[in-house]
Amino acid sequence: MNCRKHTLVTMVLAGLLGMPALWGEGASPKGEAPLPEAARTAAEGWSQKEAAKKENAPAQAKADKKELAAPISNVPVKPPFKKEIREVELKLQRGQLISEAIGDVDGDGKQEVVDLLGNPVVEKSSFMGDLYIVVKEVGKKDVKYFIRPQNLGGYDPYLMLADVTGSGAPNVIVAAPTGGTSGMVDFRILDFTGKKPDEIFTAADNRGVQIVGTYLDGYRARLQFPNLPGKMQEVVIDLSRNEDAYRTLNVFDETGSVLPSGQRPYVQGISELIPMDTDSDGVDALITTQKVIGAVQAVPIGYVRTLWAYRAGTWQAQDVSFRTELYTKPAYKTSDRVTGKSGYEIIPLPLDTPVGNLYYPHFQKFDAKLAWKMNHAMEMFYRSKIRDASFGSRLHLSYDVKYAGKNYASILVMGLYSDHEMNEPIIQGFNFDLRTGEAVPLKDLIRPTGKFWTMARNEAQAAGISLTEKDVKGFYYDGAVLGLFYGDNREFDLEEDKVLPFMIKNRLEEEFLTSQSKEEKERNMEKK
CATH class of the missing domain: 2.40.128 (Lipocalin)
Structure with a gap:
């Protein structure tokens, strides 16, 4: 505000100082008030200073010329004081x-x-x-x-x-x-x-991976992967479990026919990205997860998991898989509450840790002593990983309930431990005998073991993998696949048609059914 006043006064004075030359000494414009005394005094003072400058101009010019004639010194001129400089990192602040x-x-x-x-x-x-x-x-x-x-x-x-x-x-x-x-x-x-x-x-x-989704009559959805030739081209999903929600949201009518609402299933962007060396070549591939959403965002149709490799400056999909609890055997996520065949529940229980919010699987509505034994085993595993995490590192853990039967439960814990430039994948299968609360060795699930390992070795060799019983460090079973862990956290899967003949006489007395036999049993129960 002070600067504005100063500028205004200067402009007024400059205009007034020119007026006497135009109007004459002491004159004022016609019809206007005479020049104020303060302005006149200021103008006269300025005129006297200018006149003095003109009179002294010749003497000043001689003095300047005399200074220029003096010899030029090579000694640097020192300023009267040293200005203090403060180093500032502009980017960081x-x-x-x-x-x-x-x-x-x-x-x-x-x-x-x-x-x-x-x-x-x-x-x-x-x-x-x-x-x-x-x-x-x-x-x-x-x-x-x-x-x-x-x-x-x-x-x-x-x-x-x-x-x-x-x-x-x-x-x-x-x-x-x-x-x-x-x-x-x-x-x-x-x-x-x-x-x-x-x-x-x-x-x-x-x-991530792009899909084309459409709804089909009979409470179904079709997902197509047009940008991945030679890989998974099409998947058809049964949505009948949530048919009420789809009818309410005008996707299907009462008969299960598709309504012309224009709605389509779609895939979201990436929700998880894990770097992992999947082929032991010293280079990490990327494993990404995307949700496939139907009419209800909170209930995904399934999950697309993609293995990416960096080739020639671009990201190329090497493998794409689709899993959903509506498509094959349930692959429950950490946030789900799972109910077993005999009515028990497996829920996510929060674990207070310095590395963030972690949830571990917790049995409830079950025999208290047996539940404590199983819960304690899983909690101790989580806490051991938390203890290994140092300051500045990151620990990510999640789990899937792979199987929740009458006498047998299988839970897979997965995660990643990152410490600066080191990334360590974490894979641990928990397999419980629900009658005792004890861990189940693989030999109790498969019989006869000798013939099973002959089959497994032959299947692995056909896939270019050398695998023996001694190489296997852990396993899980989800009703469709028996996953065997070997080597540096690598997995080899055996499909149900290869595995189930060896699981009929398992020592847990669990009735394992194929997808087809399970559907037939359910239809027979409905007829009765």
């Missing part, structure tokens, strides 16, 4: 440190500190926007690399390191959960081995 990792991300043989920074979009919110990456050498202050991924923000974002390109240097993976019921996570992967940082997994890559 704009954001909060969110996550950090250490690794040789550019492959120069020196370790770098990788920082993920950002700012809350709303005060006191965990949603961070304007995310960017700063890379420095360990122990150095200078910024070595800086990159701001495009359109990236999310709740409690984090980063991890994994070599997904095969360069020998770990890439930086940024994960930003978007929140809400969709469970989607926005991922970016950055490469620092070139002349400048490169975003090799972009927002477009988060779309």
Whole structure:
């Protein structure tokens, strides 16, 4: 405001100072008030100063000429005082440190500190926007690399390191959960081995595998994968379990015929991304999960799991699988409440840990002593993994209830432990005899064991895998597949038509049925 007044006064004075020359000494414009005394005094003072400058101009010019004639010295002129300079890292002071990792991300043989920074979009919110990456050498202050991924923000974002390109240097993976019921996570992967940082997994890559979904008469849905020739082309899914919801939402009529509502099943973007070396070549592939949504978002039709490899600068799908509890045997997610054949329940129980919210499977509505024995075994496994997690590392654990029978239950725990540039996959199968609460060895499920292992060895050899009984470290069974874990957390699956002949006389007295025999038994029960 003071500057504005000063400018206004100067402009007024400048205009007034020119008036005497036009109007004459002491004159004023016709019809206007005479010049105020204060303005006249200021104008006269300015005129006297200008006149004095003109009189002294010749003397000043001589003095300036005399100074120029003096010899030029090579001694630098010292300023009267040294101005103090404060070093400021302009890039860093704009954001909060969110996550950090250490690794040789550019492959120069020196370790770098990788920082993920950002700012809350709303005060006191965990949603961070304007995310960017700063890379420095360990122990150095200078910024070595800086990159701001495009359109990236999310709740409690984090980063991890994994070599997904095969360069020998770990890439930086940024994960930003978007929140809400969709469970989607926005991922970016950055490469620092070139002349400048490169975003090799972009927002477009988060779309994952694309499908074409249509509803069919009879409470069914068809999913097609047109962009994956030679792989899974089409899947037909039974939706009759939720037919009431689909009728209410005008997808089907009372007879199960499709209504012309224009609704279609669709696949969401990626909700999970795990780097994992699946073929022991030293390079991590990406395993992504996407939800397939029908009329009710909270009840997905199923899940698409894709194995991606980085080839010639692009992400190429190597394998695509589709699983849903409506399609084959239930593959329950961590958040589900599972009811077994005899009425017991398996629920997700929260475990208070310093590494975040973890949930482990918990038996209830069951014999108290037996339930405690099984729950204690699984809880101790979770806690052992939590103890192994060091400061700055990340631990992700989830589980699937693979089988919940009368005398037998199978639960698969999966996860990933990330510590700087090291990623360790976690796979553990829990198989319980519900009559005793004890763990079930595989030999109690299959008989005769000798013939079974001959069959398993032949099937593995046909797939190019060397597998013996001694190689197997764990297993699970989901009613359709017997999964055998061997080597460095690798899995070999035997289909039900190969396995069930050896499970008829199992020691648990569990009645294992094929998909076909189960359907026939259910139809016979309905007729009765």
